Amino acid sequence: MCQCFISHVEGPSYRPLGSGMAVDGAGRRFGNLSSGCIDEDVALHAVEALKSGAPKVLRYGRGSPFMDIQLPCGGGLEVTLLPAPDREVLNAVHRRLVARENVTLTVLPDGQIENGATRGGLTMTLRPKVRVLVFGDGPEPRGFSALAQAAGLPVTLYAGAEETRDGIAGACAFSGKTWPDTAHVDHRTAVTLFFHDHERETALLTHALETPAFYIGAQGSLRARQLREAALSAAGVGDAGIARLVEPFGYVAHARSAQEMAAGVLAQVIDHARRV
Structure with a gap:
């Protein structure tokens, strides 16, 4: 298997420095280095590198010898091939x-x-990889979980209603108010709460705010947010902890459907993930 990765970037690039793709001896690709403009050509060179056993650097875009392969973004990049x-x-x-x-x-x-x-x-x-923990019941957590999984993110949904969990891979039955033992959090974990019964949030958020999660957010109106912050303060959470809550929740202001909310929150999670 030849390891191929972007080792130099000039100007704009669809994929960042260090992005990788693997190619086997038959030219099959695993991953991608572009939106489709160079991957096939890289795979051809990777097969040759596997045969020769020698590493190779390919140049595309600005200063490239491959004049027939253009980068729509107008930049330049180098791809290093490591066959062994x-x-x-x-x-x-x-x-x-x-x-x-x-x-x-x-x-x-x-x-x-x-x-x-x-x-x-x-x-x-x-x-x-960024992963997401989802708590709640109803169409909002179900729709968000399905969309995040479709985007390729590992998701664990904690929901009490079977109809919320149905069809969501990795969903767990959950109807309590305290943090489940199976919900492990690290620096690449997002925690999302979709409750209409906001009394269930306080203990969950208190725990989440003690973790290194890069994103912690909860559904609710302005009034719900004010009550949430008051409840957290009464539970002993300091101002710095409360300030970690992502507000507003999602990039679609005043979302009017589960689909709008799911799209807005997923975009926000992905955006925040790029900063950590």
Whole structure:
């Protein structure tokens, strides 16, 4: 399997520096480096690199020898092909990502990969995938969970009503007010609450605000938000903790349907994830 990744970017780029794609000996691609403008060509070169065993750097866009391949964004980028990376290093990277840890590694000029930051190579940090915890009942949490899963995010829905959980992979029965033992939170976790019975929120939010979750938000009107903040304050949550709540909840102001709310909250979660 040839590892291909963006190692240099000039100007705008659809995918950021360090984005990766794997290509096997048959030219099958796993992942993508663009919106479709270079991936097929990269795969052809990757198959050749697998045969030769030698790393290779491809240039696209500005200064590229491939004049027939244009980048619509108008920038320039380089893609490094690694046909024989150290499997032990890759396995270690995989284990740490599965454990929800950030991983720093360096690609050296000779095509080898080392753990950690090493001078003389390209150092990059890989982060675990964003995941979402969803609490609530009704069409709002169900619609949001389905949309987030369709976008490729791991989702765990905690809901009491079977009709809310039905068809949502990984959904868990939940009708309490205290934090479930199975809901683990790390720095790449978003916590979302969709309750109409806002009394169920206080203990859940109090716990969530003690975690490193990058996003914590809850559904409700201005009046509901005011009551929520008062309840959290009475529960001992300080101003700094309350200020961590994302308000307003979602990018669609005054959402009038579960679909509008789901789209607005998902966009907001993704936007916040780009900052951590």
